[in-house]
C-alpha cells in the first residue's frame with residue numbers, strides 16, 4: 001500500500017486504525033526525551049501530569065497499551081488470591097487474555113452486564129465475598145465507559161461507588177473511550193473519572209495517537225503501578241517520542257470526537273432508511289448493525305468492492321473518515337441491493 005492508498009482507504013473496523021497527522025509527526029520528531037525508567041523523560045512527565053490534571057487525579061503513568069494500563073490498575077489494587085468483579089462482556093474480562101489471572105493471580109468474578117455497560121447493584125453485592133478462608137478476597141469492581149460505544153448512564157457510577165465504600169472495595173474504570181463519553185454527555189473528563197480510584201485511558205483509539213495509554217489515580221497507586229510496569233517489561237526509555245503523539249492527541253483531538261459522533265449519526269440514518277430502524281443502533285462513534293448474517297456478509301462484500309473495510313457488524317468512526325469518505329460510504333450503502 002502506498003501512502004495515498006492509506007489516505008484514501010475507508011476503514012471502519014476500529015478507531016485504532018488512524019494514521020498520525022503530519023502535525024503529530026512533527027511534535028513526535030522534535031520531542032525532548034530522556035530515560036523514563038529513571039523518570040527523566042520530560043515529554044512523558046508532561047503527558048502524565050497533563051492527564052492526571054485533566055482527570056482530576058493525583059498522578060498518572062504512561063503505558064504501551066490499554067491492556068497493560070488496565071492490568072497495572074488491577075495489579076496495584078490486588079494481591080495474589082484477590083478478586084475483581086467485572087461485567088461478562090467487559091474488555092478487562094474478555095479481551096485481555098486473562099492477564100489478571102495469568103500474570104497477577106487475580107481471579108475475575110464476572111457477572112451479567114446490560115447493553116449500557118451496567119451490572120445490577122444486586123449482582124455486584126451478591127458477588128462480594130465475606131471474609132472467609134474459603135473465598136478469594138474481593139478487592140475491586142471494574143466498570144467500562146464507553147461500553148461498545150455506549151456511555152454509562154449518569155447516576156449509575158455514584159451508586160456503585162456507594163456499594164464499593166460499603167465493602168471497602170476499590171473502583172476501577174476502563175476508560176479506553178472515556179473522552180467519547182465526556183463529549184457525548186457534554187461533561188468534563190474529570191466528571192467521568194470522578195468516583196473512581198483508578199482510570200485507564202487510551203490515546204490510540206479515537207484520539208488518534210499511534211501508541212499509548214495511561215493509568216491515572218492516587219499517587220500511591222501509581223507508584224505501585226510503576227513497579228508493576230517495569231515487571232511487565234513496559235518500562236520504556238526515550239518513550240517521549242511516542243508520548244509526544246499522545247500529548248498532542250489529548251491537547252488537540254478531544255473536541256474532534258463530537259464530529260465522529262455526528263458522522264456516525266448521519267450514516268446510521270442512511271442505514272436505517274435501507275434496513276429499518278430496528279437493525280441499526282447508534283452509540284457515540286459506533287454503529288451496531290443487526291442484520292441476518294448472510295445479508296451482512298453480502299453488504300460487507302459490496303462495500304469491500306469499493307475499498308470500504310468493515311469487520312464485525314460494529315462500524316467505528318474516527319478522525320480518518322472525512323466528508324469525502326462519508327459521502328462515498330453513504331452512496332455505496334444506498335446502492336446496495338439487499339434482496
Ligand SMILES: *Cc1c(COP(=O)(O)O)cnc(C)c1O
Nearest residue numbers: 065066067068091144174176202
Ligand atoms: C481498546 C480497548 C482497551 C485497550 O486495548 P489495547 O489495544 O490494549 O490498547 C481496553 N478497553 C476497551 C474497552 C477497549 O476498547
